[in-house]
Amino acid sequence: MSLASLIRSLEEVFRGSGVPSPRVDAEILAAHVLGLSRTDVHLGGGMEVSRADEERIRALARRRAARYPLQYLTGECEFHSLAFLVREGVFIPRPETEVLVEAVACRLEAGGRRPRNLLEIGTGTGVICISPARALGWNAAGTGGPRVVATDISFEAVETAALNAAKHGVENLMQFAVGDGIGFLKGVGGGEGFDVFVCNPPYVAASEIAGLQPEVRDHEPRAALDGGKDGLEFMRRIIPALPSILAGGALAAFETAPDQAGAVTRLLREAGALETEVVRDLSGRDRVTIARMA
Ligand code: SAM
Ligand code: GLN
Numbered sequence: 001m002s003l004a005s006l007i008r009s010l011e012e013v014f015r016g017s018g019v020p021s022p023r024v025d026a027e028i029l030a031a032h033v034l035g036l037s038r039t040d041v042h043l044g045g046g047m048e049v050s051r052a053d054e055e056r057i058r059a060l061a062r063r064r065a066a067r068y069p070l071q072y073l074t075g076e077c078e079f080h081s082l083a084f085l086v087r088e089g090v091f092i093p094r095p096e097t098e099v100l101v102e103a104v105a106c107r108l109e110a111g112g113r114r115p116r117n118l119l120e121i122g123t124g125t126g127v128i129c130i131s132p133a134r135a136l137g138w139n140a141a142g143t144g145g146p147r148v149v150a151t152d153i154s155f156e157a158v159e160t161a162a163l164n165a166a167k168h169g170v171e172n173l174m175q176f177a178v179g180d181g182i183g184f185l186k187g188v189g190g191g192e193g194f195d196v197f198v199c200n201p202p203y204v205a206a207s208e209i210a211g212l213q214p215e216v217r218d219h220e221p222r223a224a225l226d227g228g229k230d231g232l233e234f235m236r237r238i239i240p241a242l243p244s245i246l247a248g249g250a251l252a253a254f255e256t257a258p259d260q261a262g263a264v265t266r267l268l269r270e271a272g273a274l275e276t277e278v279v280r281d282l283s284g285r286d287r288v289t290i291a292r293m294a
Pocket of ligand 1: 153
């Protein structure tokens with residue numbers, strides 16, 4: 001069978017199962033099995049696919065049609081133009097989270113101060129701390145031990161983030177910890193306090209989880225999504241503890257649901273934020289709240 005007809009037939013099946021981007025997913029699965037890039041798949045439609053490869057692609061496609069997440073099938077996802085490893089049990093990075101990384105980078109640049117270190121709670125695949133580590137070139141500094149501390153309550157997440165740090169050449173400046181929240185972190189990072197804090201917490205209201213896409217609802221870790229009754233429970237626990245772990249003048253950034261920016265701004269003010277700002281995602285919805293702490 002030609003690659004082009006195989007992709008067309010997968011696309012049909014995916015469309016019938018309500019897969020949100022049927023063509024792209026068909027191309028990505030074929031590319032994954034055949035060891036090609038998506039561009040190769042585009043250009044190589046006339047190529048013959050062997051029976052064995054066709055069967056391997058169709059086996060993955062059956063799982064995708066049952067709404068199993070694409071990224072768990074390929075073991076990979078893209079964030080900020082970089083490839084990251086991901087697997088079942090670990091939250092799949094979302095494109096809107098790139099806004100958080102960019103907003104932080106942009107404020108650090110405007111402030112003209114090179115931060116000494118960064119803390120992330122709830123690191124998942126590590127995307128939001130590995131990108132700044134690379135961008136800030138902390139690896140080039142070479143001395144002073146770990147500059148980036150990444151934690152998660154999930155062991156699978158921390159293990160995946162550590163693999164991703166190695167994949168992107170920043171493992172020497174990272175320290176990973178498995179644990180709940182912030183309380184267990186006292187003294188980590190040299191005890192001097194962190195200059196930057198980033199967090200994409202679980203923020204979906206518990207009652208809304210049943211209405212999410214099947215990929216998310218049935219296969220992604222609930223602990224990565226469930227923010228309790230109104231989605232804000234994690235923030236209510238973490239934000240008041242921030243002053244105990246941040247250095248004076250630190251930058252703290254949270255991703256939130258669009259209707260949570262006001263509540264998170266208030267929590268940050270109560271915790272001593274001097275300035276706060278809300279940044280929108282590409283669809284124009286409030287997505288990130290950033291504060292300069294006292
Ligand atoms: N930072 C990653 C990203 O942006 O793609 C993952 C974000 S995911 C929405 C939230 C993460 O917080 C999950 O990896 C979850 O395991 C972790 N988490 C949930 N509760 C936690 C807790 N009490 N302490 C630390 N991490 C927690
Ligand atoms: N935006 C995510 C979703 O679509 C939720 C992420 C989170 O809770 N941090 O499911």
